[in-house]
Amino acid sequence: MTTLDIHNPATGALVAQLPADDTASVTAKAIAARAAQPAWAATPLAERCACIARFRAAIVAELPALAATLTRETGKPISLARNEINGLLPRIDFFLAEVGASTATQTLLDAGGMAEQIQHLPLGVVANISAWNYPWFVGGNVFIPALLTGNAVLYKPSEFAALTGLAIARLLHGAGVPQDVFTPLIGAGDVGAALLAQRIDGLFFTGSHATGAKIAQALGPRLVKLQLELGGKDPTYVCDDADPASAAAALADGAMYNTGQGCCSVERIYVHEAVFDAFVAALVDTVRGFKVGDTMDESTYIGPLTRAAQMDVLDAQVADAVDKGAVLLLGGQRLSGPGYDGGNWYAPTVLAQVDHRMAVMVDESFGPIVGIRKVSSDAQAVALMNDSRYGLTAGVFTPDEARARSLMAQLHAGTVYWNCCDRVSPRLPWSGVGDSGIGLTLSTYGIQAFTRVKAWHLRQA
Numbered sequence: 001m002t003t004l005d006i007h008n009p010a011t012g013a014l015v016a017q018l019p020a021d022d023t024a025s026v027t028a029k030a031i032a033a034r035a036a037q038p039a040w041a042a043t044p045l046a047e048r049c050a051c052i053a054r055f056r057a058a059i060v061a062e063l064p065a066l067a068a069t070l071t072r073e074t075g076k077p078i079s080l081a082r083n084e085i086n087g088l089l090p091r092i093d094f095f096l097a098e099v100g101a102s103t104a105t106q107t108l109l110d111a112g113g114m115a116e117q118i119q120h121l122p123l124g125v126v127a128n129i130s131a132w133n134y135p136w137f138v139g140g141n142v143f144i145p146a147l148l149t150g151n152a153v154l155y156k157p158s159e160f161a162a163l164t165g166l167a168i169a170r171l172l173h174g175a176g177v178p179q180d181v182f183t184p185l186i187g188a189g190d191v192g193a194a195l196l197a198q199r200i201d202g203l204f205f206t207g208s209h210a211t212g213a214k215i216a217q218a219l220g221p222r223l224v225k226l227q228l229e230l231g232g233k234d235p236t237y238v239c240d241d242a243d244p245a246s247a248a249a250a251l252a253d254g255a256m257y258n259t260g261q262g263c264c265s266v267e268r269i270y271v272h273e274a275v276f277d278a279f280v281a282a283l284v285d286t287v288r289g290f291k292v293g294d295t296m297d298e299s300t301y302i303g304p305l306t307r308a309a310q311m312d313v314l315d316a317q318v319a320d321a322v323d324k325g326a327v328l329l330l331g332g333q334r335l336s337g338p339g340y341d342g343g344n345w346y347a348p349t350v351l352a353q354v355d356h357r358m359a360v361m362v363d364e365s366f367g368p369i370v371g372i373r374k375v376s377s378d379a380q381a382v383a384l385m386n387d388s389r390y391g392l393t394a395g396v397f398t399p400d401e402a403r404a405r406s407l408m409a410q411l412h413a414g415t416v417y418w419n420c421c422d423r424v425s426p427r428l429p430w431s432g433v434g435d436s437g438i439g440l441t442l443s444t445y446g447i448q449a450f451t452r453v454k455a456w457h458l459r460q461a
Contacts, residue, residue: 004159004186009075009304010295012342016073018162020187023194026154029183030198033125033152036180041122041150045103047176048148049096054175056092059085066167068296073163074132075304075344077295080258088136092144094426095447099148102447115458120451122150123225124201129192129215130165131206132158132306133261133366138229139168141430141441142204147177149450154200156185156192158207160306200224202450206263208364209390209435227439227449230432231364232263232392235385236421237407239378239398240274247397247419248282254421255370256290256348259303263436264393266421267365269372270381276374280352283372284329287348293339305344305367314346314367317360321371324358326351331368356387364390378407386412391433395421414440 004020007013021029040048059066067081076084103120110116126146130139135157143153157165169184185191196203196218202225205215212228219226236254238247254266271279292302305311311334318332331349346367354361354371361371375381385394395417396404408416414431417423424430424442431440440446 002187004162004188006073006163008072008343009306009308010343010345016163018166018186021185021191021194022187023197026185026191026194027198029180029185030125030154030195030200032180033154033183034199036178037122037125037150037152040147040152040178040181043150045100045148048150049099051172051176052092052096052144052148055172055177056089058171058175059089062167062171066164069163069167070135070161071295071303074135074161074306075295076258076306077297077300077303079298079300080303084134084136088140091137091140091426091442095144095148098444099145099447102444103149103451113460115456117456117458119454119456120149120448121454123450123452124151125154125199126151126202126204126450127154127156127195127198127200129156129195129203129205129207130158130161132160133258133263135161135164136168137424138206139165141446142206143168143172143182145447146204146450147172147182149447151202151450152181152183154183154185154195154198156187156195159186159188162186203227204439204441205229209437212437227441228437229263229430229439229441230435230437231366231390232265232432232436233267233362233364233388233390234264234393234395234413234421235268235270235388236266236395236397236417237375237378237381237385238269238271238275238279239396239400239403240272241399242272242275242397243399244275244279245282248279249286250397250419250421251370252283252286252290256287256302256368257422259305259346260368260370261306261366262422264415264422264424265366266395267370268361268385268388269370270375270384271372272381273374273376280329280350280372284350287330287350290348292335292345292348302348302368305346308344310367311344311346314349314365314369317358317363317365317369318349318351321351321354321358321360324355325353326358326360326371327353356384362388378403382407382410386410389435392436393417393421395419
């Protein structure tokens with residue numbers, strides 16, 4: 001039997017050793033899911049909703065323990081772990097409130113003996129390869145509406161969040177979702193590859209562009225419904241009329257929250273020259289005040305990187321930027337010594353005088369690092385913000401709504417922010433353009449994404 005080792009990224013200590021799936025077990029689970037799905041789809045929507053409501057209640061009942069598990073295996077500080085799980089609850093509420101109307105049969109014509117209807121049917125067996133940075137958020141955006149709409153789910157949590165994935169499965173099964181309708185698959189890339197080889201009706205992936213492109217190449221000839229939520233290099237523009245202190249406070253949080261390990265973390269900041277110096281000083285002061293350390297301490301804000309390999313990426317980006325003329329204002333190195341030994345610790349890092357020759361302004365960082373560039377006009381800011389192969393989120397800080405709307409309309413991004421950042425709402429679709437992916441989650445569109453529509457032409461004899 002193969003196993004998967006789970007290590008605490010804060011200390012390097014072994015947390016758990018889990019039995020891992022292999023090709024044979026993945027195939028068997030996929031066959032069982034296919035067999036179980038029709039009965040689940042035939043289960044009345046009210047009963048499926050009741051299962052998810054019980055799942056929600058179970059999360060609330062076990063929240064402290066679930067947060068501690070998330071912290072141990074991903075390094076997410078405990079207060080942020082609770083924030084993530086608590087944040088899932090209103091998303092569940094939204095899905096429960098909207099699934100009925102979103103998937104109800106629509107009658108578009110009923111006249112002269114002819115009726116036309118649109119019916120929403122489940123896709124069938126949905127494969128979900130989820131992410132480690134927000135396993136409750138990212139996974140819940142997929143498996144909750146997938147289950148509510150009558151699909152069976154083959155759920156592969158990230159190997160860096162497998163304990164959380166197993167907890168999710170346990171709570172769903174305890175809430176009444178049949179075991180073969182929601183099936184966790186434990187392992188690394190080989191298990192993901194085995195999952196892609198199965199007979200599935202939809203593949204929903206969250207992760208890097210490189211892996212997403214490989215998945216698209218593998219599934220393209222089979223014409224399986226494919227949704228890819230990929231990376232970002234999210235920019236924000238601070239206009240000359242913005243308050244530099246309030247913008248800096250918001251963007252420091254947007255860049256460093258979850259140790260910068262978010263697809264919508266702010267990674268590029270363009271600041272009008274009129275407020276540049278004041279903004280930079282305020283942002284550096286704010287970031288310097290973020291507490292780094294013990295992940296079980298309620299006051300800790302910055303934890304370790306979940307993946308050790310990402311420290312090499314950050315080292316390379318800092319070295320490249322400094323070599324090309326950037327000024328390192330804060331951080332820029334790994335942390336070691338008491339409290340940090342054995343873990344994946346990187347100091348919160350701020351760079352100024354950056355440009356697009358530097359990897360830190362072009363390639364996804366996925367860590368506690370941000371680059372700040374001075375601009376002289378709105379037009380220059382927009383051009384630089386759009387100078388990216390990614391297009392997930394982008395934002396503008398200004399008190400002038402008309403100006404903000406004009407600028408945001410020009411930005412190539414699936415989500416735009418005015419005087420805020422790094423925000424996700426269950427009511428709004430989450431999507432990207434370019435290398436940030438295809439498809440969407442959340443909103444009523446994100447519920448319908450797990451259905452196929454069937455057209456009915458009904459003529460009375």
